[in-house]
Amino acid sequence: MKKMLLAMAAVLAGMSTAAQEEQGEAAASDEPLNLEQLLAMFNWDFDAVEITTEQVGEGLYVLFGAGGNIAVSVGEEGVLIVDDMFPELIPKIEAAIREIGGDGVDLVVNTHWHFDHAEGNLALGPAGTTIAAHVNSAEMMSKENILNMVITKYRQPAYPPAARPSIVFDDRKRFDFNGEEIDLVHAGPAHTAGDTAVIFKDHNAVHFGDVFNNAGYPFIDVDSGGSIDGMIRFCQAILDEVGPNGIIIPGHGPVTDSATLQAYIDMLRTVRDRVAAQMAEGNSLMAVVASGVTGEFDETYGPVSGSLGFVDRVYTSLQRDAE
Numbered sequence: 227m228k229k230m231l232l233a234m235a236a237v238l239a240g241m242s243t244a245a246q247e248e249q250g251e252a253a254a255s256d257e258p259l260n261l262e263q264l265l266a267m268f269n270w271d272f273d274a275v276e277i278t279t280e281q282v283g284e285g286l287y288v289l290f291g292a293g294g295n296i297a298v299s300v301g302e303e304g305v306l307i308v309d310d311m312f313p314e315l316i317p318k319i320e321a322a323i324r325e326i327g328g329d330g331v332d333l334v335v336n337t338h339w340h341f342d343h344a345e346g347n348l349a350l351g352p353a354g355t356t357i358a359a360h361v362n363s364a365e366m367m368s369k370e371n372i373l374n375m376v377i378t379k380y381r382q383p384a385y386p387p388a389a390r391p392s393i394v395f396d397d398r399k400r401f402d403f404n405g406e407e408i409d410l411v412h413a414g415p416a417h418t419a420g421d422t423a424v425i426f427k428d429h430n431a432v433h434f435g436d437v438f439n440n441a442g443y444p445f446i447d448v449d450s451g452g453s454i455d456g457m458i459r460f461c462q463a464i465l466d467e468v469g470p471n472g473i474i475i476p477g478h479g480p481v482t483d484s485a486t487l488q489a490y491i492d493m494l495r496t497v498r499d500r501v502a503a504q505m506a507e508g509n510s511l512m513a514v515v516a517s518g519v520t521g522e523f524d525e526t527y528g529p530v531s532g533s534l535g536f537v538d539r540v541y542t543s544l545q546r547d548a549e
């Protein structure tokens with residue numbers, strides 16, 4: 227059992243197989259990690275991180291570094307970003323934004339409250355950036371949370387008021403910024419209970435946060451209201467809005483297209499149905515995990531060790547939703 231749990235490693239994107247093996251033993255304890263311990267586990271060294279920039283349209287860019295991808299709208303009205311990585315990286319992020327014609331960050335939208343997408347708020351908020359997020363994510367940022375990532379737990383401290391959203395919304399909110407309609411959409415609980423997809427209407431581009439992971443199997447934060455059925459519903463709702471020709475910006479991994487998102491939804495549905503069928507026969511979590519329900523998908527979303535944490539969360543969420 228312990229060995230199996232140790233193998234349930236790549237539950238968050240960006241963690242190398244080597245890092246999983248190296249850190250697995252240390253991470254097996256129940257005691258939640260602090261940020262320093264967690265960064266060591268992910269092999270993230272902020273001094274060494276380079277921010278790279280990809281242009282996806284006129285005035286729309288994606289920045290890659292450590293943590294969740296950042297979308298940047300830059301134009302006459304200023305700079306709007308989606309997610310903000312870590313405070314230590316903000317100087318490098320602002321330098322990358324200057325390279326594309328921006329000066330500072332006027333507005334940040336957090337796709338959700340997880341540290342690797344929202345921690346940069348700690349630097350941006352006190353410096354005067356306006357912060358927006360779903361009401362449930364704002365609520366989570368106001369208190370300490372234990373983030374259960376299956377093989378390890380992380381204690382995310384409460385953010386001070388200046389680092390929390392001053393703009394919150396329930397289902398949908400629209401910004402008109404840099405001449406474009408930018409829609410914030412919450413299509414129900416999915417990766418967490420407070421996910422936002424940000425749709426740049428003129429570009430037909432969408433930043434999904436961690437509801438869509440393009441760097442392996444997704445993590446579902448079941449302990450804070452996420453669910454597999456919610457992941458499927460959320461992805462389908464946003465895909466229905468952008469249609470077959472969307473520019474799809476994942477929480478982690480490379481920018482892609484609607485066809486790749488559709489394939490991801492199909493994977494989620496197939497694995498969900500396989501797990502549900504086994505549960506209907508009374509199979510235990512360990513039996514389901516051992517049966518290899520992800521099968522043909524490991525080639526695309528692997529490694530197989532990463533599928534174990536995913537299957538664990540699918541099973542746990544179906545079990546909870548059946549109660």
Ligand SMILES: [Zn+2]
Nearest residue numbers: 338340417436
């Ligand atoms: Zn997340």
